[in-house]
Amino acid sequence: MPLVKPLRLAVVGFGRVGQVCAEAICLSHNLSVAAVIRRAATVGGKLPETLRHVPVFTHIGQASDVDGALICVPTHTAEESASQILQHGIPIVDCATLHGEAFHAHKDAIHKRALHHKTTAIVGAGWDPGALSVFRSWFALLAPGGKTETTHRPGVNLRHTAMARSVVGVKDALCAEVRAADGRVQRYVYVQLEQGAHVERVAEAIRADPLFLGEETHVFPMESLAWLEQEERGVVLDRRGPPGRLGHQHFVLEGRFEEAVLTAQVMLTAARALPSLEPGAYSLADVPLSMLWGEKAEKAEREWL
Ligand SMILES: NC(=O)c1ccc[n+]([C@@H]2O[C@H](COP(=O)([O-])OP(=O)(O)OC[C@H]3O[C@@H](n4cnc5c(N)ncnc54)[C@H](OP(=O)(O)O)[C@@H]3O)[C@@H](O)[C@H]2O)c1
Incomplete structure (x- = not known):
């Protein structure tokens, strides 16, 4: 190659x-x-030691040979910063x-600037807006007419649960009680499994226990619970299709992460797509996945499609 x-x-x-970028x-x-x-x-x-060779300027015009810029300034100055660079x-x-109308207006303004200067922009390329928006959108496409609930930081108020820990195949377990928007109580049980344990069998045993019976209980296998306890941020995206002739669709995305790290990761991924795009502004949902994979597009197609 x-x-x-x-x-x-x-x-x-x-x-x-x-800094993470x-x-x-x-x-x-x-x-x-x-x-x-x-x-x-x-x-x-x-700058940190790893970046000591990097020149630092107050203006983009002072830098040479720049293929793209990652705008990491406060949101209220992002448009001005972007315009200067475009x-x-x-x-x-x-x-x-x-989000919503404000995002749309921002994208529109940047689109006009980008077209005027015959260059490209990807806006809202972080976690939320960004990757989570794409997941949200796909969930809605998969379960039209349904209802989406987003719960942030379900990782807080985690407590150890002796019952779940007593299930065969479970090394350790943590439980969080989350109240959905309609008041419904949901339980998230995070389990660290013994080697060879079967996650579905463990989940069934936990859901069948009187402690959890009658409650909506989701069981998530984890590599380490110690790590989970230290986590600051988390999200559960829950989409339910309407009941009806086409059956009941239910999707759950659960994640714990460092938001700045995820956002930087998405920004780098988006940057790799910049050379393939025509002038204008794009959201993450406008950019084909194959462009986001860049030189790894073919490998990703074989692996994930
Ligand atoms: N989409 C997502 O999921 C997501 C997630 C996290 C953050 N964000 C967004 O990412 C951006 C950066 O967030 P952050 O957490 O890195 O913020 P931050 O820690 O406050 O850093 C922003 C940096 O921008 C510069 N800055 C501060 N005030 C400025 C001003 N008035 N004009 C121009 N530059 C200024 C400063 O850097 P210097 O001192 O080097 O100039 C500052 O350190 C924000 O717009 C935030 O909303 C998005």
């Missing part, structure tokens, strides 16, 4: 997301950090935390 020149990305704003770019074989763009007040600040004909990726 011919060697592809790494995509040179500028990181704009060196806060939580910006820069670190993650350093770990990638097909991306490199062209520059870090900071405010005048912080431009003199030291003026230089440099494509951008942003992750501004905007």
